Amino acid sequence: MKIFLNRYALIISMMFLITYVYASPAKVDSTDNYEEVKLLIDQKLEQYGVKQVLIVFDIDNTVLTSNVDLGGDVWYQWQTGKLNIKPTEKQKVKKCFYEDAIGLLYELGTANLTDMRLPEYISDWQNSEVEIMALTSRSSKYRFPTERELIKHGVDFSVSPLKSIEGNEVILNYKLERRLSYLNGVMMTTGMNKGKMLELILGRTGRSFKCIIFIDDSKHNIDNMEKEFNNNLDIDMNIIHYQKVINDRKKANGGEVLTQAQVDKMADDWDKLQKTLNEIFPGRDTGECVSPY
Incomplete structure (x- = not known):
């Protein structure tokens, strides 16, 4: 009985070793x-x-x-404070960031x-x-x-x-x-x-x-x-x-x-885009999000 148990223990040990080696x-x-x-x-x-x-x-x-920084991953990381340079209060997209801004830039932007x-x-x-x-x-x-x-x-x-x-x-x-x-x-x-x-x-x-x-x-x-x-x-x-x-x-x-010059360009490009869209589509220029969800 003792020999059987020893053999059983050896088999279990070998199975564990094989699993450890191959996984x-x-x-x-x-x-x-x-x-x-x-x-x-x-x-x-x-x-x-x-x-x-x-x-x-x-x-x-x-x-x-992304072909350009605005709307690309680097823009998102910058806006959410995850990079070496943080957005100023003026540079932050405070209105409908997730509801409108990200989707708008995906629609307009292109990629490589x-x-x-x-x-x-x-x-x-x-x-x-x-x-x-x-x-x-x-x-x-x-x-x-x-x-x-x-x-x-x-x-x-x-x-x-x-x-x-x-x-x-x-x-x-x-x-x-x-x-x-x-x-x-x-x-x-x-x-x-x-x-x-x-x-x-x-x-x-x-x-x-x-x-x-x-x-x-x-x-x-x-x-x-x-x-x-x-x-x-x-x-x-x-x-x-x-x-x-x-x-x-x-x-x-x-x-x-990210450099300061790149940050300034992203902020300036966003301001220009918003100004143009609001002039052409004044219904966007309200206190509410364009997207209902």
Whole structure:
């Protein structure tokens, strides 16, 4: 009996050791080169097969970046006090920032790809039937201009999106603490925790993958994703902190993300835009938001 128990204990120990060796916590890497991301993804596809890998892209400063600072991610970060230079009281958009201002600038603004090779990379993976989705902090209200700029630049997340366990198209549109939606392979989360949002959609679709690759430019989102998946040893979770846009800005600005001259231009451009819109559309120039929600 004692020998049997010892053998049983040895088997359990070996099983634990094997699990420990082959499973590991979420891995976080940084890069400013999509060629490195492609090499990692291709390696994981070879290792696990296309049906066991999910690729998840952020959008802003990861797939697309604004042509100008006004309305881009740097403008939002500046307006919300997250950069080295803070907006003055005069420079702050106090009226309907979330209700009107952000959406207006998305509608008017255009974007560039962060890397010209991305459409080809994504298309090649999609043609191999790899499931690929976008996970953005943007609100569902901004879906049209978001998809417009993606499609315009050859990125269509509806081609091979995350599907249900039955293989059906998934559409989500409801409210938690804020509204979220999933359509055409793009999940819009209104700034909610991306780690929890990815867990949510995997649960709602009934899906599981041996490997997930998540690419995002935001350290906050990277940290949330790592925290959410760090203890899930069933998933080879690869989290990529993509830093090309921020690194390029720092190189151009002497080590800073934002300069005073850039701040002054954003503030001046916003004032000019508001003046022009209010002159042409006087119904906008009231004390209330244009958007009712």
